[in-house]
Amino acid sequence: MQITQIMQMTKSAKIGLLFALLAFTFLPVLAGGQWIKIFISTGCFILAASGVAFMYARLGMVSLGQVALMGIGGWVMLRMNHAFDLPFEINLAVAGAVTLVFGWLLAMPALKMRGLYLALITLMAAGGLEVIFSTYRFPNGGEGFWGVMPSVAAPFRRPLVATDDADYLRYIIFAIVVGFLIIELHMRAAPGRAWAMIRRSEAAAYASGVNVVYYKAWAFGLAGFLAGTSGGLLAGGLGLLDPATFRASESIMLFALMVVGGSRGWLGVVIAGVLYRVVPALFNDWTIDADIALVIFGAALLHAIITAPNGLSGQLIDLFGKVGKRT
Amino acid sequence: MISLDNLTVRFGGVTALDAISAHFTQSISGIIGPNGAGKTTTMNAISGFLDYDGAIAWNDEKIDALNPFKRTRWGLRRSFQKEQIADDLTVLDNLLAITDNLPLSRDEKRAEVEQAIESLAITRLVNRKADSLNAYEKRLTDLGRCIIGKPKIVMLDEPCGGLQQEETDHLGELILKIPTLTQATTLIIDHDVDLISRVCAETLVLDFGKRIAFGETAKVLADPKVKAAYLGVEEVEA
Numbered sequence: 001m002q003i004t005q006i007m008q009m010t011k012s013a014k015i016g017l018l019f020a021l022l023a024f025t026f027l028p029v030l031a032g033g034q035w036i037k038i039f040i041s042t043g044c045f046i047l048a049a050s051g052v053a054f055m056y057a058r059l060g061m062v063s064l065g066q067v068a069l070m071g072i073g074g075w076v077m078l079r080m081n082h083a084f085d086l087p088f089e090i091n092l093a094v095a096g097a098v099t100l101v102f103g104w105l106l107a108m109p110a111l112k113m114r115g116l117y118l119a120l121i122t123l124m125a126a127g128g129l130e131v132i133f134s135t136y137r138f139p140n141g142g143e144g145f146w147g148v149m150p151s152v153a154a155p156f157r158r159p160l161v162a163t164d165d166a167d168y169l170r171y172i173i174f175a176i177v178v179g180f181l182i183i184e185l186h187m188r189a190a191p192g193r194a195w196a197m198i199r200r201s202e203a204a205a206y207a208s209g210v211n212v213v214y215y216k217a218w219a220f221g222l223a224g225f226l227a228g229t230s231g232g233l234l235a236g237g238l239g240l241l242d243p244a245t246f247r248a249s250e251s252i253m254l255f256a257l258m259v260v261g262g263s264r265g266w267l268g269v270v271i272a273g274v275l276y277r278v279v280p281a282l283f284n285d286w287t288i289d290a291d292i293a294l295v296i297f298g299a300a301l302l303h304a305i306i307t308a309p310n311g312l313s314g315q316l317i318d319l320f321g322k323v324g325k326r327t
Numbered sequence: 328m329i330s331l332d333n334l335t336v337r338f339g340g341v342t343a344l345d346a347i348s349a350h351f352t353q354s355i356s357g358i359i360g361p362n363g364a365g366k367t368t369t370m371n372a373i374s375g376f377l378d379y380d381g382a383i384a385w386n387d388e389k390i391d392a393l394n395p396f397k398r399t400r401w402g403l404r405r406s407f408q409k410e411q412i413a414d415d416l417t418v419l420d421n422l423l424a425i426t427d428n429l430p431l432s433r434d435e436k437r438a439e440v441e442q443a444i445e446s447l448a449i450t451r452l453v454n455r456k457a458d459s460l461n462a463y464e465k466r467l468t469d470l471g472r473c474i475i476g477k478p479k480i481v482m483l484d485e486p487c488g489g490l491q492q493e494e495t496d497h498l499g500e501l502i503l504k505i506p507t508l509t510q511a512t513t514l515i516i517d518h519d520v521d522l523i524s525r526v527c528a529e530t531l532v533l534d535f536g537k538r539i540a541f542g543e544t545a546k547v548l549a550d551p552k553v554k555a556a557y558l559g560v561e562e563v564e565a
């Protein structure tokens with residue numbers, strides 16, 4: 001019997017890896033100037049969106065604090081970078097771990113709650129973090145614990161293998177693949193099954209012997225870890241961070257775009273990241289008012305909620321499925 | 328043996344179960360009663376899903392102190408009136424979802440899963456996603472989840488609800504096999520009196536949260552009070 005299917009590759013995974021490989025090879029070559037920076041930050045938000053997406057698709061939990069948690073990861077990353085002389089990867093691991101713990105803290109009040117209440121708690125936390133970030137700002141090499149100096153910022157050390165923007169974009173694409181694999185491995189093992197039972201109902205979970213609190217906290221921790229590493233990677237991409245990036249409204253936006261893209265697979269999360277970062281940049285390029293993007297996103301969200309439960313990615317996959325059958 | 332002693336459950340001001348006592352000594356027993364009688368509430372109390380007064384034990388092992396998921400780990404299995412298998416998992420994963428949480432070695436878990444699949448002859452379903460199963464196949468999967476991992480108590484809440492007669496007959500056969508496959512004491516709720524008389528040696532009858540009869544199934548079904556409860560004309564003869 002096939003209990004050892006854990007390493008089996010699905011068609012979607014193969015296409016995803018191929019897509020990642022193409023992006024890894026060509027994107028840094030083709031994108032020039034400011035676009036490479038935009039793709040770097042798009043990649044960071046894709047990684048962060050994967051955290052909310054799996055919470056939503058697999059546990060049915062709405063978390064509206066993911067971008068705020070990215071801010072924590074980014075803060076820790078900058079703090080580590082300017083305080084110590086450790087390698088990038090160690091700083092990134094610390095950023096991920098600290099944010100994981102924050103994910104757990106966020107989970108504590110949330111564990112007893114469901115649906116709307118859970119969403120509200122995460123949103124309140126995001127609001128609190130917004131205030132903290134705008135009050136204390138992000139470390140840029142200054143003195144003391146908060147490490148902020150008024151004018152210029154001290155340099156940021158990127159990974160040794162990826163000091164220039166092109167290589168750093170490759171580094172991010174690699175990180176996204178690793179992040180997706182971590183989620184996929186969870187899905188195929190005990191946590192994924194426990195989450196599926198929790199999503200079915202708490203009664204179903206209990207009847208399966210699932211410790212609901214433990215596995216919900218695990219999910220929050222994993223989503224926090226993904227947010228933290230993506231925030232750390234964003235810090236590495238830009239060298240400094242702006243509190244405005246991590247406003248509570250940004251967390252809501254990322255969640256909404258994840259719903260638009262579709263929460264059930266890698267494609268939806270990639271679409272969410274592209275809508276979040278690339279579309280506004282394109283509008284900017286074409287000198288279209290950025291608010292128009294908001295209107296379009298709103299319409300897309302309505303479209304997704306009303307007609308496309310699996311998001312744009314679900315519709316694309318259906319479309320390709322139909323075309324594939326016809327030819 | 329499952330013993331319920333003075334089991335009482337209140338929802339606000341409503342007493343859903345009123346000091347129910349019953350000692351199920353047979354390997355398969357039934358719980359019947361009209362809609363809203365408190366059958367599901369009894370199973371929910373045994374599962375630890377709600378607060379109750381009184382005591383619940385299996386072969387003199389008290390389980391009252393265990394929370395719901397620990398009761399499952401201890402050996403309680405149940406299915407629900409509306410099946411509660413995870414749609415986005417395969418049948419195999421729905422079975423593994425239980426063994427994942429049991430204190431067994433890898434090999435033991437695998438053996439338990441294989442045995443459940445074999446006993447119910449559901450090998451062809453193993454890799455199907457649960458959302459592609461029909462009602463009967465879902466019930467089979469539910470039953471598989473109930474016999475896995477050396478259960479001590481198995482509870483089936485309307486296992487044949489919504490099934491065709493043939494399917495009910497076949498599921499009844501499988502339920503009758505539970506005592507040979509496991510050491511468990513089994514409780515079944517169903518409205519299908521034929522099924523209950525075929526499968527259950529003993530039966531508890533509830534009405535409005537009260538025990539109105541308990542004992543050998545045939546005798547219980549012949550009891551005028553039980554007939555009255557089902558026809559909704561109690562108090563007439565009282």
Ligand SMILES: Nc1ncnc2c1ncn2[C@@H]1O[C@H](COP(=O)(O)OP(=O)(O)OP(=O)(O)O)[C@@H](O)[C@H]1O
Pocket residue numbers: 338343360361362363364365366367368369408
């Ligand atoms: N969580 C709850 N909160 C409040 N009242 C409840 C709750 N669960 C059940 N009840 C009430 O308790 C009574 C017994 O319900 P229960 O579900 O046990 O009935 P049942 O015998 O299983 O009926 P059916 O045959 O319809 O499934 C009903 O009056 C029901 O409305």
Ligand SMILES: [Mg+2]
Pocket residue numbers: 366367368408
């Ligand atoms: Mg019921």
